Amino acid sequence: MGVTTVGERLLHLTTIYHEPDIHQYPRATQILDRFPDAERIEVPSHQNIPGxxxxxxxxxxxxxxxRNVLVLGVKKSLTARPNSRSSDFIAPSTSNGCAMACSYCYVPRRKGFANPITAFVNIEQILGYLERHAGRQGAKPEPNQCDPFDWVYDIGENGDCSVDAMVSDNVRDLVELFGRLPNAKASFATKLVNHDLLDYDPRGRTRVRFSLMPQAASKLVDLRTTPISDRIAAVNDFVEAGYEVHLNFSPVIVHENWLDDWATLLDQIDAALTPAAKRQLACEVIFLTHNAGLHEVNLGWHPRAEELLWRPELQERKRSQSGQWNVRYRSSAKRTYIGQLTQLLAAKLPYCRVRYAF
Structure with missing residues (x-):
């Protein structure tokens, strides 16, 4: 019996929904050829799939x-939205949805009871837009928390690029684009170790942010992802392959003894990283944001996770920048939590710069 690969565990595509006239795009043909046994079903649009x-x-x-469904569509709106935390701009998505099943993920809140990968096949248009947009920015005038020198574009806001790379060459094309742009770099967070990305040529201009949390919490809420210890070990490999590698401590979930769990995780990181990885390390700290609608969805498929995520006695409602009502830890208590964790970080990983914490 052969060993099951990460790709085979995550994806066994039996159905591909696609928009009309999708075959005019070479990327669509590439994807369909990669999964020849999947049934093809034409739909009006990637956002309108009855059933x-x-x-x-x-x-x-x-x-x-x-695991079984893929959607192919054309990205109609090409805009790079300004951002101020993890990146300077949010790049036009080349995908949304994910084959992994993190129970706190915000993407399903807008999709309605299903969240498979949608891959956008007009990659040439997206690459051209990004190259022109970066060209218009010119040199970055001054350092900020995103980067001291380059404009940073988040290329994975609505999915996980490490998973997307198993579906098509969209991620490879983005890494190659930013590898030759003189004033911009790509960035994406990931919970999957995809060793195929080690064969790309990032030239130091793609930032991979490995998302980490204590293993006990991850085992409950990070379903279908790479184990935390393997993500930590991958940091060294990706630095050696020419990536900039940061850590994404997200989401931070407050529960009894949560700081003890984080202390153990930070010790594990310190013991695993090479001097080269430590020299370039930085992190971001993001506390949990949840949503009543997603809470109800999760009760239908993974209620145990909600025992950790849905804590009304610790949380309060807050309207997000997109206008949605979410729940976050109460602001007065959250300030204390942030201070406790950043102090722990300073003690355990003094070489790791905290780019931002909220």
Whole structure:
């Protein structure tokens, strides 16, 4: 019996929904050729798939849809949205959705009871837009928390690029683009170790942010992801391959003895990283944001996670920048939590710069 690869564990595509006239795009042909046995079903648009989105019954098939279903569409709106935390700009998405099943993920909140990968096939248009946009920015006038020298573009806001790279060459094309731009770099957070990315040529101009949390919490809420210890070990490999590698401590989930768990994790990181990885290390700290709608969805497929995520006695409602009502830790207590964790970081990983914490 052969060994199951990461890709085979995450993806066994049986159905590909696609927009009309998708075959005019070479990237669509590449993807369809990669998965020749999957049934092809034409749909009006990637956002209008009867029986998939908006079907509450699909909650019972949450993970099956992620493994078996792929959607191909054309990204119509090409804009680079200004950002101020992890990146200077949010690049136009080349995907949304994910084959992994993190129970706190915000993307399903807008999709309606199913969240498989949607891959956008007009990659040439997206690359051209990004190159022109970066060209218009010129040199970065002064350092900021995103980067001291380059404009930073987040290329994975609505998915996980390490997973997307198993579907198509979109991620490879983005890494190659930013590898030759003189004033900009790409950035994405990931919870999967995809060793195929080590064969790319990032030239120091793609920042991979490995998302980490204590293993006990991860085992409950980070479903279908790479184990935390393997993500930590991968930092050294990706630095050696020419990537800039940061850590994304996210989401930070408050529970009894949470700081003890974080102390153990930080000791594990310190013991694993090489001097080269430590010299270039920085991190971001993001405390949990949850949502009542997602809470209800999760109760339908993974209620145990909600025992950790849904803590009304610790949380309060707050309207997000997009206008949604979310729940976050109460602001007065959250200030204390942030101070406790950043102090722990300074003691355990003094070489790791905290780019921001909220």
């Amino acid at each position: 998939l989105y908006g079907n509450e019954g699909n909650v019972r098939d949450w993970v099956r849809n992620k």
